Amino acid sequence: MHPKLFIDSLRTSGVSFFTGVPDSLLKDLLAYIEETVPKKQHITAANEGGAIGIAAGYHLATSSVPAVYMQNSGLGNAVNPLTSLADKEVYAIPMLLIIGWRGEPGVKDEPQHIKQGRITPSLLEVLEIPHAIIEPGMDALTVEKEITRMVALAKEQGRPAALLVRSGVFEAYKTAARPARYPLGREESIEMIIDSLAPQTIVVSTTGKISRELYESRKKRGEGTEKDFLTVGSMGHASQIALGIAQQKPDRLVYCLDGDGATLMQLGGLATVGWVKPPNFRHIVLNNLAHESVGGQPSAAATADLAAAARACGYASVLAVETKADLEEALRTLPTVPAPAFLEVKVNLESRTDLGRPKETPQENKKGFMDYLHGSN
Numbered sequence: 001m002h003p004k005l006f007i008d009s010l011r012t013s014g015v016s017f018f019t020g021v022p023d024s025l026l027k028d029l030l031a032y033i034e035e036t037v038p039k040k041q042h043i044t045a046a047n048e049g050g051a052i053g054i055a056a057g058y059h060l061a062t063s064s065v066p067a068v069y070m071q072n073s074g075l076g077n078a079v080n081p082l083t084s085l086a087d088k089e090v091y092a093i094p095m096l097l098i099i100g101w102r103g104e105p106g107v108k109d110e111p112q113h114i115k116q117g118r119i120t121p122s123l124l125e126v127l128e129i130p131h132a133i134i135e136p137g138m139d140a141l142t143v144e145k146e147i148t149r150m151v152a153l154a155k156e157q158g159r160p161a162a163l164l165v166r167s168g169v170f171e172a173y174k175t176a177a178r179p180a181r182y183p184l185g186r187e188e189s190i191e192m193i194i195d196s197l198a199p200q201t202i203v204v205s206t207t208g209k210i211s212r213e214l215y216e217s218r219k220k221r222g223e224g225t226e227k228d229f230l231t232v233g234s235m236g237h238a239s240q241i242a243l244g245i246a247q248q249k250p251d252r253l254v255y256c257l258d259g260d261g262a263t264l265m266q267l268g269g270l271a272t273v274g275w276v277k278p279p280n281f282r283h284i285v286l287n288n289l290a291h292e293s294v295g296g297q298p299s300a301a302a303t304a305d306l307a308a309a310a311r312a313c314g315y316a317s318v319l320a321v322e323t324k325a326d327l328e329e330a331l332r333t334l335p336t337v338p339a340p341a342f343l344e345v346k347v348n349l350e351s352r353t354d355l356g357r358p359k360e361t362p363q364e365n366k367k368g369f370m371d372y373l374h375g376s377n
Contacts, residue, residue, distance in 0.1 A: 001140055002171045003032035009144040010067060013151040015096055017062075019043045019054040020069030021265075022297040025100030025165060028173040030069065030297055035175050044291075046264045046300060047236065048074035052081035055095045065151055069098040072120045072164075073113065073233065075127075077265075082127060082160055092158030096151055097129070101164050111362050112207070112233030124162055131162035136169050182322050186286050186347040187213045189327060190257065193284060194221070196331035198253060202373065203228045204242035205257040207235050209351050210286060214257060215358045226368040230358055236266030239273060239283055246278040249373065253280050253335060260287040260301035267309065273340050274314020281340040283310070288349045310342035317341040 006029060010016070018033050018041065033042055045051035048070045055066040070078065086093040103109045103117020124131045130153055132146040150161040190213050197203070205211040211230040218225050229245075231238045242256035263270070263285050273281060289302045307320040316338035321327045322345075330343055358365065 001138070001143060001169065003029045003173050004036075005140045006143065006147075006170070007032065007036075009140070009147045010096075010151075012144065013065075013148050015065050015067050015147075015151060017041050017055075017058050017064065017066040018069065019045050019058070019066065020051045020098070021045055021048050021071070021074055022291040023069065023071035023074075023100035023102075025071070025102060025167050026069055026098065026170070027297075028170040029098075031173045031175045034297060044297060044300065046267065048077040049081050052078050052086060052095070056081070056085055056091070056093045059093050059095065065094045065096060065154055067096045067098055068160075069100075071100045071102055073102065073116050073235075075099070075116075075120070075123055079127065082129070086160050087128075088157055088159040093160075094151075094154035094158055095160045096147075096154055097131075097160055097162035099131075099162055099164050101133075101166050104166060107167060110232065110357070120164065124164070129160050129162050131164050134163050134165045134169050136166060138169070181289070182346045182348050184322065184324060184327065184345065184347045185350055186210070186288060187217070187351065188324075189286055189345050189347055190214055191217050192324075192327055192331060193255070193257065194218070196334070197255065198335055200252055201227065202242075202245060202249065202252050202254045203257065204238050204245065204254065205230055206238040206259050206262045207231050207233055208259060208262070209292060209355065210257050210259055212355055212357055213351070216356055224368070225358070225360070225365065226372040228365075229369045230362075230365050232358075232362055236262045236264075236269070238262065239269045240266070242283075243269075243273055243276060243278060243281065245373070246281045247276065250278075250280055253282060254278075255282045255284060258283060258285045260285060260289060260306065261291045261299045263306060264300055264304065270310050270313040270315070270342075274310070277314065277316070277340060279339045282334055282343070283315070283340065284343045284345060286345050286347050288347050290349050292349055292351065307342065307344045310344075315340050315342040318344075320344040320346070322346040 051068045055068045058066045103113030154161040205214045239256045246254040291297045311318045319330045
Protein backbone atom coordinates (compact mmCIF):
# COMPACT_ATOMS: atom_id res chain seq x y z
CA MET A 1 0.00 0.00 0.00
CA HIS A 2 1.08 3.60 -0.46
CA PRO A 3 2.58 5.07 2.72
CA LYS A 4 0.12 7.98 2.52
CA LEU A 5 -2.85 5.64 2.97
CA PHE A 6 -1.23 4.15 6.06
CA ILE A 7 -0.47 7.57 7.57
CA ASP A 8 -3.99 8.77 6.74
CA SER A 9 -5.42 5.76 8.59
CA LEU A 10 -3.27 6.55 11.61
CA ARG A 11 -4.45 10.14 11.62
CA THR A 12 -8.07 9.01 11.33
CA SER A 13 -7.45 7.09 14.58
CA GLY A 14 -5.94 10.17 16.21
CA VAL A 15 -2.27 9.22 15.82
CA SER A 16 -0.21 12.08 14.38
CA PHE A 17 3.11 11.96 16.28
CA PHE A 18 5.94 9.63 15.27
CA THR A 19 9.23 8.64 16.85
CA GLY A 20 11.55 5.66 16.58
CA VAL A 21 14.63 4.13 15.01
CA PRO A 22 14.67 3.47 11.24
CA ASP A 23 14.13 -0.01 9.84
CA SER A 24 14.65 -1.26 6.28
CA LEU A 25 11.19 -2.89 6.05
CA LEU A 26 9.64 0.45 6.96
CA LYS A 27 11.97 2.61 4.86
CA ASP A 28 9.33 3.78 2.39
CA LEU A 29 6.90 4.64 5.19
CA LEU A 30 9.68 6.49 7.02
CA ALA A 31 10.72 8.33 3.87
CA TYR A 32 7.15 9.57 3.57
CA ILE A 33 7.09 10.59 7.24
CA GLU A 34 10.43 12.38 6.91
CA GLU A 35 9.21 14.33 3.90
CA THR A 36 5.62 15.14 4.89
CA VAL A 37 5.21 15.12 8.68
CA PRO A 38 5.94 18.45 10.44
CA LYS A 39 9.19 18.48 12.41
CA LYS A 40 7.32 19.04 15.66
CA GLN A 41 5.47 15.78 15.07
CA HIS A 42 8.46 13.54 14.31
CA ILE A 43 11.64 12.72 16.21
CA THR A 44 14.18 10.12 15.07
CA ALA A 45 15.45 8.62 18.34
CA ALA A 46 18.98 7.42 19.09
CA ASN A 47 17.66 4.05 20.28
CA GLU A 48 14.34 2.30 20.71
CA GLY A 49 14.22 2.68 24.48
CA GLY A 50 14.67 6.41 24.04
CA ALA A 51 11.81 6.39 21.53
CA ILE A 52 9.50 4.86 24.14
CA GLY A 53 10.52 7.68 26.50
CA ILE A 54 9.86 10.35 23.85
CA ALA A 55 6.46 8.79 23.13
CA ALA A 56 5.63 8.75 26.85
CA GLY A 57 6.52 12.43 27.13
CA TYR A 58 4.35 13.25 24.13
CA HIS A 59 1.38 11.45 25.68
CA LEU A 60 1.84 13.15 29.04
CA ALA A 61 1.90 16.55 27.33
CA THR A 62 -1.01 15.98 24.92
CA SER A 63 -3.12 13.00 26.15
CA SER A 64 -2.84 11.66 22.56
CA VAL A 65 -1.55 8.30 21.36
CA PRO A 66 1.92 8.39 19.72
CA ALA A 67 3.38 5.93 17.20
CA VAL A 68 6.79 4.34 17.79
CA TYR A 69 8.48 2.66 14.83
CA MET A 70 11.33 0.16 15.05
CA GLN A 71 12.80 -3.03 13.67
CA ASN A 72 11.88 -6.06 15.76
CA SER A 73 15.53 -6.34 16.86
CA GLY A 74 14.93 -3.03 18.64
CA LEU A 75 12.45 -4.64 21.01
CA GLY A 76 15.43 -5.62 23.12
CA ASN A 77 16.33 -1.97 23.65
CA ALA A 78 12.70 -1.15 24.40
CA VAL A 79 11.83 -3.91 26.88
CA ASN A 80 12.76 -1.94 30.01
CA PRO A 81 10.72 1.23 29.33
CA LEU A 82 7.88 -0.84 27.86
CA THR A 83 7.57 -2.84 31.08
CA SER A 84 8.63 -0.30 33.72
CA LEU A 85 7.24 2.91 32.22
CA ALA A 86 4.49 2.43 29.64
CA ASP A 87 2.95 -0.77 31.00
CA LYS A 88 -0.63 -0.58 32.28
CA GLU A 89 0.57 -1.73 35.73
CA VAL A 90 2.90 1.29 36.00
CA TYR A 91 2.00 4.57 34.22
CA ALA A 92 -0.47 3.02 31.74
CA ILE A 93 0.73 5.02 28.73
CA PRO A 94 -0.98 4.17 25.45
CA MET A 95 1.16 4.04 22.33
CA LEU A 96 1.14 2.23 18.99
CA LEU A 97 4.29 0.30 18.10
CA ILE A 98 4.95 -0.14 14.36
CA ILE A 99 7.43 -3.01 14.12
CA GLY A 100 9.22 -4.25 11.00
CA TRP A 101 9.28 -8.06 11.12
CA ARG A 102 12.79 -9.03 10.02
CA GLY A 103 13.64 -12.72 10.11
CA GLU A 104 10.03 -13.88 9.86
CA PRO A 105 9.95 -17.70 9.73
CA GLY A 106 9.90 -18.90 6.14
CA VAL A 107 11.39 -15.67 4.78
CA LYS A 108 15.11 -15.70 3.93
CA ASP A 109 17.02 -13.11 5.96
CA GLU A 110 20.40 -12.40 7.52
CA PRO A 111 21.58 -14.64 10.39
CA GLN A 112 21.27 -11.94 13.06
CA HIS A 113 17.53 -11.69 12.36
CA ILE A 114 16.59 -15.38 12.39
CA LYS A 115 16.21 -15.89 16.16
CA GLN A 116 14.61 -12.49 16.74
CA GLY A 117 12.21 -13.04 13.86
CA ARG A 118 11.15 -16.44 15.16
CA ILE A 119 10.45 -15.22 18.69
CA THR A 120 8.95 -11.79 17.93
CA PRO A 121 5.25 -12.77 18.29
CA SER A 122 6.05 -14.75 21.45
CA LEU A 123 8.07 -11.85 22.84
CA LEU A 124 5.12 -9.50 22.35
CA GLU A 125 2.92 -12.03 24.13
CA VAL A 126 5.35 -12.32 27.05
CA LEU A 127 5.40 -8.52 27.27
CA GLU A 128 1.57 -8.65 27.19
CA ILE A 129 1.49 -6.31 24.21
CA PRO A 130 -1.46 -7.11 21.93
CA HIS A 131 -0.63 -6.97 18.25
CA ALA A 132 -2.04 -7.24 14.75
CA ILE A 133 -0.11 -8.41 11.69
CA ILE A 134 -0.07 -6.18 8.61
CA GLU A 135 0.45 -8.24 5.46
CA PRO A 136 1.33 -7.42 1.84
CA GLY A 137 -1.77 -7.19 -0.30
CA MET A 138 -4.06 -6.14 2.55
CA ASP A 139 -6.57 -3.62 1.27
CA ALA A 140 -6.57 -0.15 2.78
CA LEU A 141 -9.88 -0.68 4.59
CA THR A 142 -8.60 -3.80 6.37
CA VAL A 143 -5.40 -2.04 7.38
CA GLU A 144 -7.41 0.90 8.70
CA LYS A 145 -9.60 -1.46 10.74
CA GLU A 146 -6.54 -3.09 12.31
CA ILE A 147 -5.03 0.30 13.11
CA THR A 148 -8.31 1.48 14.62
CA ARG A 149 -8.59 -1.69 16.69
CA MET A 150 -5.07 -1.46 18.11
CA VAL A 151 -5.27 2.27 18.84
CA ALA A 152 -8.64 1.85 20.56
CA LEU A 153 -7.26 -0.99 22.66
CA ALA A 154 -4.21 1.08 23.63
CA LYS A 155 -6.46 3.98 24.70
CA GLU A 156 -9.04 1.92 26.55
CA GLN A 157 -6.56 -0.23 28.46
CA GLY A 158 -3.75 2.30 28.90
CA ARG A 159 -1.02 0.17 27.34
CA PRO A 160 1.20 -0.22 24.29
CA ALA A 161 -0.28 -2.11 21.34
CA ALA A 162 1.58 -3.11 18.19
CA LEU A 163 1.36 -3.54 14.44
CA LEU A 164 3.77 -6.22 13.24
CA VAL A 165 4.58 -5.35 9.62
CA ARG A 166 5.67 -8.05 7.20
CA SER A 167 8.12 -7.46 4.36
CA GLY A 168 6.65 -5.93 1.20
CA VAL A 169 3.72 -4.05 2.74
CA PHE A 170 4.64 -0.57 1.50
CA GLU A 171 4.99 0.72 -2.04
CA ALA A 172 8.27 2.38 -2.94
CA TYR A 173 8.39 6.03 -2.00
CA LYS A 174 11.24 7.92 -3.60
CA THR A 175 12.55 11.08 -1.95
CA ALA A 176 14.78 13.73 -3.47
CA ALA A 177 18.46 12.77 -3.58
CA ARG A 178 20.53 14.34 -0.83
CA PRO A 179 23.51 16.30 -2.17
CA ALA A 180 27.02 15.01 -1.46
CA ARG A 181 28.48 16.92 1.46
CA TYR A 182 31.94 15.40 1.71
CA PRO A 183 34.53 14.28 -0.88
CA LEU A 184 35.33 10.94 0.78
CA GLY A 185 33.39 7.74 0.22
CA ARG A 186 33.02 5.27 3.07
CA GLU A 187 34.35 2.25 1.15
CA GLU A 188 37.34 4.28 -0.04
CA SER A 189 37.99 5.29 3.56
CA ILE A 190 37.83 1.68 4.75
CA GLU A 191 40.37 0.65 2.12
CA MET A 192 42.68 3.43 3.31
CA ILE A 193 42.26 2.26 6.90
CA ILE A 194 43.18 -1.33 5.95
CA ASP A 195 46.27 -0.02 4.11
CA SER A 196 47.38 1.77 7.29
CA LEU A 197 47.08 -1.15 9.71
CA ALA A 198 50.17 -2.57 11.31
CA PRO A 199 50.64 -6.37 11.30
CA GLN A 200 48.74 -8.16 14.08
CA THR A 201 46.16 -5.34 14.36
CA ILE A 202 42.73 -6.51 15.54
CA VAL A 203 39.62 -4.99 13.93
CA VAL A 204 36.04 -4.93 15.21
CA SER A 205 33.47 -3.48 12.79
CA THR A 206 29.91 -2.40 13.45
CA THR A 207 26.77 -3.91 11.99
CA GLY A 208 25.53 -2.89 8.55
CA LYS A 209 27.38 -1.72 5.48
CA ILE A 210 30.64 -0.94 7.28
CA SER A 211 31.19 -4.65 8.03
CA ARG A 212 30.08 -5.60 4.54
CA GLU A 213 32.51 -3.14 2.93
CA LEU A 214 35.33 -4.24 5.22
CA TYR A 215 34.66 -7.86 4.22
CA GLU A 216 34.61 -7.06 0.49
CA SER A 217 37.75 -4.94 0.76
CA ARG A 218 39.62 -7.83 2.38
CA LYS A 219 38.42 -10.25 -0.31
CA LYS A 220 39.37 -7.84 -3.11
CA ARG A 221 42.89 -7.68 -1.67
CA GLY A 222 43.13 -11.46 -1.53
CA GLU A 223 43.22 -11.40 2.27
CA GLY A 224 41.36 -13.51 4.78
CA THR A 225 38.92 -12.03 7.27
CA GLU A 226 40.32 -13.68 10.38
CA LYS A 227 41.65 -10.34 11.72
CA ASP A 228 38.15 -8.84 11.71
CA PHE A 229 35.21 -9.42 14.01
CA LEU A 230 32.21 -8.54 11.82
CA THR A 231 29.46 -7.50 14.23
CA VAL A 232 26.37 -8.46 12.23
CA GLY A 233 23.84 -7.52 14.94
CA SER A 234 23.76 -5.76 18.33
CA MET A 235 23.89 -2.26 16.85
CA GLY A 236 25.89 0.19 18.93
CA HIS A 237 27.95 -2.37 20.83
CA ALA A 238 30.97 -2.81 18.54
CA SER A 239 33.07 -0.36 20.58
CA GLN A 240 32.38 -2.31 23.75
CA ILE A 241 33.30 -5.60 22.08
CA ALA A 242 36.54 -3.95 20.98
CA LEU A 243 37.10 -2.59 24.49
CA GLY A 244 36.70 -6.05 26.01
CA ILE A 245 39.27 -7.41 23.56
CA ALA A 246 41.67 -4.49 24.00
CA GLN A 247 41.86 -4.91 27.76
CA GLN A 248 42.69 -8.62 27.43
CA LYS A 249 45.17 -8.18 24.55
CA PRO A 250 47.20 -5.16 25.74
CA ASP A 251 50.11 -5.92 23.40
CA ARG A 252 47.94 -5.67 20.25
CA LEU A 253 46.41 -2.62 18.60
CA VAL A 254 42.61 -2.84 18.47
CA TYR A 255 40.68 -0.77 15.93
CA CYS A 256 36.91 -0.31 16.09
CA LEU A 257 35.20 0.76 12.86
CA ASP A 258 31.92 2.37 13.86
CA GLY A 259 29.07 4.36 12.32
CA ASP A 260 27.38 7.54 13.45
CA GLY A 261 23.99 5.91 14.07
CA ALA A 262 25.57 3.04 16.01
CA THR A 263 27.71 5.41 18.08
CA LEU A 264 24.69 7.54 18.96
CA MET A 265 22.60 4.47 19.82
CA GLN A 266 24.92 3.55 22.70
CA LEU A 267 26.70 6.85 23.33
CA GLY A 268 27.51 5.82 26.89
CA GLY A 269 30.10 3.46 25.44
CA LEU A 270 32.34 6.48 24.79
CA ALA A 271 32.34 7.26 28.51
CA THR A 272 33.26 3.67 29.38
CA VAL A 273 36.21 3.74 26.97
CA GLY A 274 37.34 7.09 28.35
CA TRP A 275 37.07 5.77 31.88
CA VAL A 276 38.99 2.52 31.27
CA LYS A 277 41.57 4.29 29.05
CA PRO A 278 42.96 1.27 27.14
CA PRO A 279 46.26 2.42 25.58
CA ASN A 280 45.84 0.13 22.55
CA PHE A 281 42.31 1.25 21.57
CA ARG A 282 41.60 3.17 18.35
CA HIS A 283 37.99 4.15 17.58
CA ILE A 284 37.16 5.27 14.02
CA VAL A 285 33.65 6.57 13.32
CA LEU A 286 32.67 6.77 9.65
CA ASN A 287 30.05 9.49 9.79
CA ASN A 288 27.65 9.99 6.87
CA LEU A 289 25.01 11.71 9.04
CA ALA A 290 22.51 8.96 8.23
CA HIS A 291 21.12 5.50 8.95
CA GLU A 292 22.18 4.33 5.50
CA SER A 293 21.89 0.58 6.03
CA VAL A 294 18.14 0.86 6.64
CA GLY A 295 17.16 3.53 4.15
CA GLY A 296 19.34 6.61 4.54
CA GLN A 297 17.21 8.51 7.05
CA PRO A 298 19.09 11.41 8.72
CA SER A 299 20.74 10.74 12.09
CA ALA A 300 21.21 13.14 14.98
CA ALA A 301 24.89 13.29 14.00
CA ALA A 302 23.84 16.17 11.75
CA THR A 303 23.92 18.39 14.84
CA ALA A 304 25.94 16.33 17.33
CA ASP A 305 29.70 16.86 17.59
CA LEU A 306 30.92 13.29 18.03
CA ALA A 307 34.57 14.31 18.26
CA ALA A 308 33.78 16.76 21.06
CA ALA A 309 31.74 14.05 22.82
CA ALA A 310 34.70 11.66 22.69
CA ARG A 311 36.98 14.35 24.08
CA ALA A 312 34.55 15.12 26.88
CA CYS A 313 34.30 11.40 27.69
CA GLY A 314 38.05 11.08 28.26
CA TYR A 315 39.60 9.97 24.97
CA ALA A 316 43.24 11.05 25.07
CA SER A 317 43.45 11.94 21.36
CA VAL A 318 40.62 13.16 19.13
CA LEU A 319 40.87 13.79 15.38
CA ALA A 320 38.28 14.73 12.75
CA VAL A 321 38.84 14.71 8.99
CA GLU A 322 36.91 15.32 5.77
CA THR A 323 39.47 14.97 2.96
CA LYS A 324 41.64 12.17 1.63
CA ALA A 325 44.86 14.02 2.45
CA ASP A 326 43.76 14.65 6.04
CA LEU A 327 42.67 11.03 6.45
CA GLU A 328 46.03 9.79 5.17
CA GLU A 329 47.83 11.97 7.71
CA ALA A 330 45.49 10.96 10.55
CA LEU A 331 45.93 7.26 9.79
CA ARG A 332 49.70 7.69 9.70
CA THR A 333 49.77 9.17 13.20
CA LEU A 334 46.89 7.20 14.76
CA PRO A 335 48.96 4.20 15.93
CA THR A 336 51.34 6.42 17.95
CA VAL A 337 49.11 9.12 19.47
CA PRO A 338 48.07 8.94 23.14
CA ALA A 339 45.18 6.54 23.59
CA PRO A 340 42.35 5.78 23.67
CA ALA A 341 42.17 7.63 20.36
CA PHE A 342 39.10 8.71 18.40
CA LEU A 343 39.00 9.53 14.70
CA GLU A 344 35.85 10.86 13.04
CA VAL A 345 35.80 10.56 9.24
CA LYS A 346 33.09 12.53 7.47
CA VAL A 347 31.96 10.53 4.43
CA ASN A 348 29.29 10.65 1.73
CA LEU A 349 25.95 8.91 1.87
CA GLU A 350 26.70 6.37 -0.81
CA SER A 351 27.36 2.67 -1.36
CA ARG A 352 27.56 0.24 -4.25
CA THR A 353 24.32 -1.38 -5.36
CA ASP A 354 26.21 -4.67 -5.81
CA LEU A 355 27.67 -4.65 -2.29
CA GLY A 356 27.82 -8.25 -1.11
CA ARG A 357 27.50 -9.90 2.27
CA PRO A 358 29.84 -12.24 4.15
CA LYS A 359 29.72 -15.78 2.84
CA GLU A 360 30.80 -17.27 6.17
CA THR A 361 28.37 -17.77 9.05
CA PRO A 362 28.81 -15.72 12.24
CA GLN A 363 30.11 -18.85 13.96
CA GLU A 364 32.73 -19.34 11.22
CA ASN A 365 33.77 -15.70 11.53
CA LYS A 366 34.02 -16.09 15.30
CA LYS A 367 36.17 -19.24 15.05
CA GLY A 368 38.61 -17.73 12.54
CA PHE A 369 38.83 -14.55 14.60
CA MET A 370 39.43 -16.39 17.88
CA ASP A 371 42.06 -18.60 16.24
CA TYR A 372 43.80 -15.40 15.12
CA LEU A 373 43.57 -13.85 18.59
CA HIS A 374 44.91 -16.97 20.23
CA GLY A 375 47.77 -17.36 17.80
CA SER A 376 46.61 -20.29 15.67
CA ASN A 377 46.94 -18.26 12.44
